[in-house]
Amino acid sequence: MEGLYRALYLLAWIGLPLGVGLQLLAHPPRGWEGWAYPLFGLLFLAALRRGPKEAPRLLVHALGCYLLFEMARAREAWWVVGFWSPSLYLLSAFAYPLPWALLAGAFWGGALALFPLWLGHGEGVIYGHFALSQPVLLALALLLARFRELYGQTRFWKEQALTDPLTGLPNRRALEMALEREAARVERGEEPFSLVLLDLDDFKRVNDEKGHPEGDRLLKEVGRYLVGHVRKGDLVGRWGGEEFALLLPKTHGEQAARLAERLREGLKGLGVTASLGVATYGGDLADLYRRADQALYRAKEGGKDRVVRSTAELG
Known part of the structure; x- marks a missing residue:
């Protein structure tokens, strides 16, 4: 199973630059916008160097800034960011323990939901779906984090109960x-x-x-x-x-x-x-x-x- 987890981790990192590439094809950068991509690239690489355990804490904020940046660039097509917003909440859930994960997710979720209003595109059914989906996605991600936490605790106590602490053998x-x-x-x-x-x-x-x-x-x-x-x-x-x-x-x-x-x-x-x-x-x-x-x-x-x-x- 360890090999599968490594492959999934690699897939997540491959998907990120592919998504950026698709956005560049759909909306080529203009003027100063082109300089922002190297900056985001450096932030993502810095997160990658920290490894699977530490990467989410940096990546969640880098990704939040990046999504707002792409929302501003896309203008009328701002809603495309909604496809990537679940990853932001999952990263929050993995990056921090509760309740800090809730605070981080709520901050970026609120920013995503309010930003279209600031752009002047906060009307219609599309915006309604987008705004409503953000708290739902955050809640699901936090529930997943809580289940993962409880599973980890259960596994720890089960191992403690059935393992000899000195030799590591079954007791x-x-x-x-x-x-x-x-x-x-x-x-x-x-x-x-x-x-x-x-x-x-x-x-x-x-x-x-x-x-x-x-x-x-x-x-x-x-x-x-x-x-x-x-x-x-x-x-x-x-x-x-x-x-x-x-x-x-x-x-x-x-x-x-x-x-x-x-x-x-x-x-x-x-x-x-x-x-x-x-x-x-x-x-x-x-x-x-x-x-x-x-x-x-x-x-x-x-x-x-x-x-x-x-x-x-x-x-």
Whole structure:
């Protein structure tokens, strides 16, 4: 989607000079008017150099001045500016937070609506449509901005609620939701999945001897390693403390144990060992958690740095 957004941003910038070009063809500049175009061009380029986030704040005022300028040049054909006025309100909505967006949009909308009166062309049905459409377009643009703001807030809190702030991985709640979705797929007849619980060995010693910043760094490094060494479609999350969890869709116990062994060996390259418990879904999520936790406990009791599968599956 990022490529699409860049293409749309580029399209907006291409459309601006094309619109200026069409106006020049329809109404060639006379006398001093020709000198105004380089000035507007410099303003638009200055806005472009600020990038997508900062450009609207300069561009909204440059565009407002430009539209009034073209309205004055076009005289009897002043109404053509109405085709471009929505972009002015959208820029206001993107440039400023509410209520400043309302003030900026109302200022330029009022200027556009009153300018034909000053030119002596404020009569007839065309002017009525034009003047009435300006507050409606402004209102729609501001509603769009408000929805975008609310969506951003909702997305932020959703990410905060489902993401571990230290590692950036899904947290336990996110993993539980993913496990519930995977269980529903199995109930519909798909292959079973496995859960791997991974606990770093002697992690308290790292915090005690090297400090919590080093412990945090290690947790983040382990998280990156796990994400980089599982299969596409597997989900890695932080279960809590120094414990991680791996959801392995369409994976039986033996396959999950082999993957866990590879991860256990690879973690040694980071200077840390881990104990891992493996269990496969059998129709009850609570039982899956219990069996994976029991397998992890046996791995710890058995000397750490090892993978243990659930006894229910081995039996």
